[in-house]
Amino acid sequence: xxxxxxxxxxxxxxxxxxxxxxxxxxxxxxxxxxxxxxxxxxxxxxxxxxxxxxxxxxxxxxxxxxxxxxxxxxxxxxxxxxxxxxxxxxxxxxxxxxxxxxxxxxxxxxxxxxxxxxxxxxxxxxxxxxxxxxxxxx
Amino acid sequence: xxxxxxxxxxxxxxxxxxxxxxxxxxxxxxxxxxxxxxxxxxxxxxxxxxxxxxxxxxxxxxxxxxxxxxxxxxxxxxxxxxxxxxxxxxxxxxxxxxxxxxxxxxxxxxxxxxxxxxxxxxxxxxxxxxxxxxxxxxxxxxxxxxxxxxxxxxxxxxxxxxxxxxxxxxxxxxxxxxxxxxxxxxxxxxxxxxxxxxxxxxxxxxxxxxxxxxxxxxxxxxxxxxxxxxxxxxxxxxxxxxxxxxxxxxxxxxxxxxxxxxxxxxxxxxxxxxxxxxxxxxxxxxx
Amino acid sequence: xxxxxxxxxxxxxxxxxxxxxxxxxxxxxxxxxxxxxxxxxxxxxxxxxxxxxxxxxxxxxxxxxxxxxxxxxxxxxxxxxxxxxxxxxxxxxxxxxxxxxxxxxxxxxxxxxxxxxxxxxxxxxxxxxxxxxxxxxxxxxxxxxxxxxxxxxxxxxxxxxxxxxxxxxxxxxxxxxxxxxxxxxxxxxxxxxxxxxxxxxxxxxxxxxxxxxxxxxxxxxxxxxxxxxxxxxxxxxxxxxxxxxxxxxxxxxxxxxxxxxxxxxxxxxxxxxxxxxxxxxxxxxxxxxxxxxxxxxxxxxxxxxxxxxxxxxxxxxxxxxxxxxxxxxxxxxxxxxxxxxxxxx
Numbered sequence: 001x002x003x004x005x006x007x008x009x010x011x012x013x014x015x016x017x018x019x020x021x022x023x024x025x026x027x028x029x030x031x032x033x034x035x036x037x038x039x040x041x042x043x044x045x046x047x048x049x050x051x052x053x054x055x056x057x058x059x060x061x062x063x064x065x066x067x068x069x070x071x072x073x074x075x076x077x078x079x080x081x082x083x084x085x086x087x088x089x090x091x092x093x094x095x096x097x098x099x100x101x102x103x104x105x106x107x108x109x110x111x112x113x114x115x116x117x118x119x120x121x122x123x124x125x126x127x128x129x130x131x132x133x134x135x136x137x138x
Numbered sequence: 139x140x141x142x143x144x145x146x147x148x149x150x151x152x153x154x155x156x157x158x159x160x161x162x163x164x165x166x167x168x169x170x171x172x173x174x175x176x177x178x179x180x181x182x183x184x185x186x187x188x189x190x191x192x193x194x195x196x197x198x199x200x201x202x203x204x205x206x207x208x209x210x211x212x213x214x215x216x217x218x219x220x221x222x223x224x225x226x227x228x229x230x231x232x233x234x235x236x237x238x239x240x241x242x243x244x245x246x247x248x249x250x251x252x253x254x255x256x257x258x259x260x261x262x263x264x265x266x267x268x269x270x271x272x273x274x275x276x277x278x279x280x281x282x283x284x285x286x287x288x289x290x291x292x293x294x295x296x297x298x299x300x301x302x303x304x305x306x307x308x309x310x311x312x313x314x315x316x317x318x319x320x321x322x323x324x325x326x327x328x329x330x331x332x333x334x335x336x337x338x339x340x341x342x343x344x345x346x347x348x349x350x351x352x353x354x355x356x357x358x359x360x361x362x363x364x365x366x367x368x369x370x371x372x373x374x375x376x377x378x379x380x381x382x383x384x385x386x387x388x389x390x391x392x393x394x395x396x397x398x399x400x401x402x403x404x405x406x407x408x409x410x411x412x413x414x415x416x417x418x419x420x421x422x423x424x425x
Numbered sequence: 426x427x428x429x430x431x432x433x434x435x436x437x438x439x440x441x442x443x444x445x446x447x448x449x450x451x452x453x454x455x456x457x458x459x460x461x462x463x464x465x466x467x468x469x470x471x472x473x474x475x476x477x478x479x480x481x482x483x484x485x486x487x488x489x490x491x492x493x494x495x496x497x498x499x500x501x502x503x504x505x506x507x508x509x510x511x512x513x514x515x516x517x518x519x520x521x522x523x524x525x526x527x528x529x530x531x532x533x534x535x536x537x538x539x540x541x542x543x544x545x546x547x548x549x550x551x552x553x554x555x556x557x558x559x560x561x562x563x564x565x566x567x568x569x570x571x572x573x574x575x576x577x578x579x580x581x582x583x584x585x586x587x588x589x590x591x592x593x594x595x596x597x598x599x600x601x602x603x604x605x606x607x608x609x610x611x612x613x614x615x616x617x618x619x620x621x622x623x624x625x626x627x628x629x630x631x632x633x634x635x636x637x638x639x640x641x642x643x644x645x646x647x648x649x650x651x652x653x654x655x656x657x658x659x660x661x662x663x664x665x666x667x668x669x670x671x672x673x674x675x676x677x678x679x680x681x682x683x684x685x686x687x688x689x690x691x692x693x694x695x696x697x698x699x700x701x702x703x704x705x706x707x708x709x710x711x712x713x714x715x716x717x718x719x720x721x722x723x724x725x726x727x728x729x730x731x732x733x734x735x736x737x738x739x740x741x742x743x744x745x746x747x748x749x750x751x752x753x754x755x756x757x758x759x760x761x762x763x764x765x766x767x768x769x770x
Contacts, residue, residue, distance in 0.1 A: 048334065048354070048358050051354055051358060052342065052354070055353075055354065056689065056690075068421070078415035078416075079412075079415050081415070081419055081423070082397070082412055082414075082415055082423075084424065085423040085424050086364045086365070086393065089393040090360055090361055090364070093296075093389045093390075094305065094357060094386075095301045095305025095306070095307070105421075134350075136689060171759065172751065172761070172762050175565075176565075176759075177757065178756055178757050178758065180665065181664040181665075203667070207720075253757075318669055318670035318674045319669050320667065320671040320755050322669075323668060324667055324669070324755045332705070344687040345685050346696055347698065347699070348488060372755075376755030378477060378671045378675060379459075379478075380454075
């Protein structure tokens, strides 16, 4: 059986989430592996969310936010960029494949882009195989 | 080599002067422990206490840890070595303390030793600096002419590891953890109350000393100290089971330095990198 | 019956014990030695002063699973976890640590309050006591003499071991120990001079001096009670305390624990984990009130519990003077010095 990864998507309310909506209303086809959680801003994402998601069985985490400069709250994603970049480095040094975590800027009008990113990321995580390092074993 | 006796004398003299004149109410320095090799952090509150102050090669504690214990506005004099002064600067940046309430007694020193192993503490486990970055009074001769070694050299071996081997290395290390939290308590930058790991809602990790919780605790703690860790190495020295936490902290500090072009705890005017941003930050850092 | 074996051949003895049950023995780690379950007999290393973490974990592990449960929509299933009652051999325990087990028995194995997990493990375990090497210097942190324990006390052990140059002498103390000793065929009978050496070591153990506080336990208990409200004193002695849990986690006599449920996706475990009175949230009540918010209050509680309340309630100091807390303390707080200072007040 093919491995179908579980991916957590965390999307900002104003851009990426609306972009995902657009992808849906324009009936774009993209893999169903991503479960999207909506947050008000990408800077709301606590890095522990990412660690915890990986522990609770996610094979990858995709974060979406507004393009830098377009944040609904002016500067939120600029903080998020620094923070999430650090998260990525920490995962990498801990020995977890950095390919399991991705941050992407997708605006409300970029439904196509959303579908593309999901497609790309799903393939990437699929190739990496199941995430067993952090996952809590029962 | 550093003249420890001379520094001790100067420290006593300065502490006495400050306490007598009423310039400060507390002097944070080092005091006698149960034997020579085990001095203790010490808070001198009166002139009589000054006799108890010592300074020798085992006084490696970071006294900045105790600053946040005193109410805002307390006038404090604090003995600072190189890394300690960086911790003070970082705390000032984070507005936990104010410069005007502090008198920094700078101690330039080389050849501090770890009492557990008797090894000299150098750039392998700490920032490897010898002179305090910020001070009001200098208690000894500045150290110059030492070979400059990057504190990040020690990382090369671990960076070269295969990611699976590195994961195994860290997992083995974290599995040793008994969750006594000596690392966070010894850390001058860990002052949150309550710490995220003690929270019940949300509950980030289980309380038992076992793999998932330990990993969650340590990874998140590394993240919380990103761009703030001043590489004093106290966490690793405090650890009763000798987890090399300094390695991970060094790596995160190195990455932050490369990405944001700022070294933690070097200037009062800086802002900690993760509560700051530049519009021109590159998206490359996310790759 | 006195038996002996060469220390070089200790791995053979370990292999025999491993066949009979679980072997817990000191193993060399980066920071020092610690007790661990032995999978490879070569790993047993008797060349240690004392372990970093006390052997209490053999009976009272850092985490102990009680119940595994599943929370369904309508029914909750639960299953109790049984203790494995395979024989356990706790190898190379120093006399002060052996003494600590009998003090811990008050809490887990006394009439009225029997902890099934502790008592089953205690029954299944054979303790191999091991005298301190009298030719090595005493660690400055130790003070077990003050608690009436000496470096070569066989009391409490099932089998007591003494090092003689390159040999290890083993003596059965209890019937359980005698019986086991007779079964261990890798050992050889000891000679006359070995027996003499063994007896002499026990005697010489009394002269192996650690720090010593020559005062009756009731005097200490009363004095600590009298200085309870002396906040200046407690603030002074705790000024360096970081309020971490290192001292309590390495202590052979600290027995505080927390019971917590960990549930993930409807499946969970109820377990007992070590807790420490030095943590801020140890005394946090559901109302939000915390009776011990200050560091000095917590340190005072720790010392008073060991040296005052415990004496009044059970008639014995809950400390064996192994010096672990002092050695492990990141800021070198020494419980002995604090008690000594309190007595001077």
